[in-house]
Amino acid sequence: MKLLIGLDGHSSGKKALEFAKGIAKRVDDCELIVAYVIEWSPFTFQTPEENEQRHKRREEEISTALERVVNPAVAALSEAGFNARGRVRHGNVADTLDAIAHDEGASQIIIARSSEGGITSRIFGSSTANLVMNARVPVTVVA
Amino acid sequence: MNKLMNLLFAVAALFAVALPASAQEAAATLDERVNTAFANFTGPFVNFIFAPIPGTSFPWIVMWLVIGASVFTIYFAFVQFRFFGHAISLVKGDYSDPNDAGEVSHFQALATALSGTVGLGNIAGVAVAVGIGGPGATFWMILAGLLGMASKFTECTLGVKYRNEYPDGTVSGGPMYYISKGFNELGLPGGKILAVLFSVFCILGALGGGNMFQANQAHVQITQITGDYPGWITGLVFAGVVFAVIVGGIKSIARVTEKVVPFMGILYVGASLIVLIVNADLIGWAFGQIFAGAFTGLGVAGGFVGALIQGFKRAAFSNEAGVGSAAIAHSAVKTKEPITEGFVSLLEPLIDTVIICTMTALVITISGQLLIDQTTGLYMLNEGGSAIATVGDNSGVALTSAAFGSAISWFPFVLAIAVILFAFSTMISWSYYGLKAWTYLFGEGKTTELIFKLIFCVFIVIGAAANLGPVIDFSDAAIFAMAVVNIFCLYFLMKVVRTELQSYGSRLKSGEIKKFSH
Numbered sequence: 106m107k108l109l110i111g112l113d114g115h116s117s118g119k120k121a122l123e124f125a126k127g128i129a130k131r132v133d134d135c136e137l138i139v140a141y142v143i144e145w146s147p148f149t150f151q152t153p154e155e156n157e158q159r160h161k162r163r164e165e166e167i168s169t170a171l172e173r174v175v176n177p178a179v180a181a182l183s184e185a186g187f188n189a190r191g192r193v194r195h196g197n198v199a200d201t202l203d204a205i206a207h208d209e210g211a212s213q214i215i216i217a218r219s220s221e222g223g224i225t226s227r228i229f230g231s232s233t234a235n236l237v238m239n240a241r242v243p244v245t246v247v248a
Numbered sequence: 249m250n251k252l253m254n255l256l257f258a259v260a261a262l263f264a265v266a267l268p269a270s271a272q273e274a275a276a277t278l279d280e281r282v283n284t285a286f287a288n289f290t291g292p293f294v295n296f297i298f299a300p301i302p303g304t305s306f307p308w309i310v311m312w313l314v315i316g317a318s319v320f321t322i323y324f325a326f327v328q329f330r331f332f333g334h335a336i337s338l339v340k341g342d343y344s345d346p347n348d349a350g351e352v353s354h355f356q357a358l359a360t361a362l363s364g365t366v367g368l369g370n371i372a373g374v375a376v377a378v379g380i381g382g383p384g385a386t387f388w389m390i391l392a393g394l395l396g397m398a399s400k401f402t403e404c405t406l407g408v409k410y411r412n413e414y415p416d417g418t419v420s421g422g423p424m425y426y427i428s429k430g431f432n433e434l435g436l437p438g439g440k441i442l443a444v445l446f447s448v449f450c451i452l453g454a455l456g457g458g459n460m461f462q463a464n465q466a467h468v469q470i471t472q473i474t475g476d477y478p479g480w481i482t483g484l485v486f487a488g489v490v491f492a493v494i495v496g497g498i499k500s501i502a503r504v505t506e507k508v509v510p511f512m513g514i515l516y517v518g519a520s521l522i523v524l525i526v527n528a529d530l531i532g533w534a535f536g537q538i539f540a541g542a543f544t545g546l547g548v549a550g551g552f553v554g555a556l557i558q559g560f561k562r563a564a565f566s567n568e569a570g571v572g573s574a575a576i577a578h579s580a581v582k583t584k585e586p587i588t589e590g591f592v593s594l595l596e597p598l599i600d601t602v603i604i605c606t607m608t609a610l611v612i613t614i615s616g617q618l619l620i621d622q623t624t625g626l627y628m629l630n631e632g633g634s635a636i637a638t639v640g641d642n643s644g645v646a647l648t649s650a651a652f653g654s655a656i657s658w659f660p661f662v663l664a665i666a667v668i669l670f671a672f673s674t675m676i677s678w679s680y681y682g683l684k685a686w687t688y689l690f691g692e693g694k695t696t697e698l699i700f701k702l703i704f705c706v707f708i709v710i711g712a713a714a715n716l717g718p719v720i721d722f723s724d725a726a727i728f729a730m731a732v733v734n735i736f737c738l739y740f741l742m743k744v745v746r747t748e749l750q751s752y753g754s755r756l757k758s759g760e761i762k763k764f765s766h
Contacts, residue, residue: 143350147354147355147356148356150360150363150506150507150510151352151359151360151506152499152506153576153577153580153677153680153681154499154680156352156357156360156581157580158418159352159580159582160352161416161417161418163417164417167350195349195350196349196350201349
């Protein structure tokens with residue numbers, strides 16, 4: 106069994122990790138995949154200089170996400186005796202988490218309740234709501 | 249750096265405060281002096297580039313561009329039509345590997361290149377073409393746009409194929425790289441010399457069409473609203489803002505512009521469509537004028553050849569196909585197949601020339617700003633006989649503004665904002681193109697880069713102060729000089745592109761290249 110845990114860098118992610126650990130303890134041979142999605146769209150407008158630097162920035166963004174969010178979570182899980190690994194991808198958060206779950210054959214996605222707020226989430230909906238509405242596998246939202 | 253910027257703003261403020269005292273007279277003479285000195289200095293270069301083919305009035309450079317575009321169109325068996333649908337799929341991201349997400353996408357490379365080309369060429373340049381060559385110039389402009397798609401395809405494929413990828417992950421590409429590396433690979437001599445020559449012309453093009461023409465027409469558009477005042481003031485303000493972005497590193501200004509400009513483009517096309525819909529009964533007549541004018545001239549200076557020259561010239565100036573500038577912008581894309589960027593880039597002349605320029609031309613034609621002799625049905629010429637007489641004797645961006653204003657009274661204000669933003673975004677793009685050529689010649693380094701950036705800012709002031717005539721001549725000449733070297737080299741390198749095209753085409757057909765399900 107594989108569980109995908111989506112983190113957004115906020116402290117609420119710990120609740121999602123705890124919840125996933127709770128399930129993993131009850132199941133034999135459970136793999137935990139910790140994912141962090143860097144919000145990015147291929148349809149934005151950039152200056153030539155930004156384009157020139159883009160590959161370099163992407164590498165920096167991935168290594169920062171790994172260092173600050175994913176690797177510490179994976180290390181903590183491994184230390185606690187769980188089989189865990191991490192993934193970092195760029196894209197729309199909801200679509201990308203669903204795509205990773207699909208690629209990995211995860212049986213469910215576990216995320217913490219959205220930490221987004223304000224007018225943007227009211228108009229466009231939060232990533233959590235979008236994921237719940239569109240995911241192809243069950244989604245657990247930990248409050 | 250902060251000290252330097254403070255100094256610049258202090259000097260600018262000093263000029264602004266000191267101006268009213270000695271005022272208009274001194275300013276006018278300064279403008280005139282700048283204009284005369286500039287025209288004298290650039291005259292021989294301009295005359296050479298626009299020299300007519302012996303025994304005709306046809307500039308050899310226009311023939312050069314059209315022959316180039318036609319050769320590429322035939323050599324690649326009308327690639328612009330065969331792969332048009334595929335280009336759209338690529339831009340949509342259908343063929344983008346999700347694992348490459350976060351890299352420069354095809355859409356982003358196209359949008360960046362377009363923000364460098366969609367600009368005053370589409371608004372002011374078309375007005376110049378239609379003002380001199382009549383509505384018939386539009387026909388030749390569209391034809392040149394369609395043929396130019398093949399030139400763009402060729403140069404942008406090579407731009408990606410031969411770009412430099414540095415260990416820190418940044419990239420540099422463009423004609424100077426594909427000329428030197430491509431010639432070397434094919435065992436041809438002279439690649440390095442041609443690359444240097446291209447770089448020199450690219451710097452001049454950046455200072456001309458990518459800078460002075462923009463500053464000049466932005467100033468004209470502002471004075472339409474504020475009333476006349478010396479051009480160097482506009483130049484100084486523009487130079488200050490550009491300086492803040494390219495030297496001061498205040499990227500937020502550039503970022504905001506890059507985001508606003510596409511919406512301005514959509515607004516411009518939207519407003520054009522409104523004018524056309526309001527005058528729907530005249531669209532048939534306007535196309536009639538375009539076709540009739542294309543082959544008879546309808547009384548314009550130089551007859552149908554005059555219309556043809558203007559159409560081809562303005563198309564090339566607007567979409568820059570064959571010039572090589574887009575290859576610099578497109579080379580940043582992440583792709584394993586250089587040819588895919590070629591396909592995407594061929595949409596550029598279509599959007600820029602076939603759609604946006606045609607909109608401008610139709611609005612000007614329909615607006616009735618071009619005066620027609622009712623008895624003969626031919627266009628009336630102005631006093632000098634050099635262009636069509638217009639309502640209020642307008643030309644360039646003022647003509648476009650008046651044409652829109654005749655249908656939507658408040659639109660000149662929106663157009664003024666659009667012109668300023670277009671001018672600014674084009675300047676930012678061209679400062680980058682020029683800088684790439686500059687660093688190719690003189691090496692990368694903070695001091696060499698700063699020297700170019702300062703020169704670039706000085707030319708903004710000169711461009712805003714000089715008259716349209718010398719500026720437009722120099723801008724055209726500098727950009728076309730880039731095309732002389734670029735197209736010459738593309739003839740030798742096009743077989744490389746054909747090999748790529750054949751390989752990609754067969755793999756696409758066999759299903760080896762597949763769409764990714766997103």
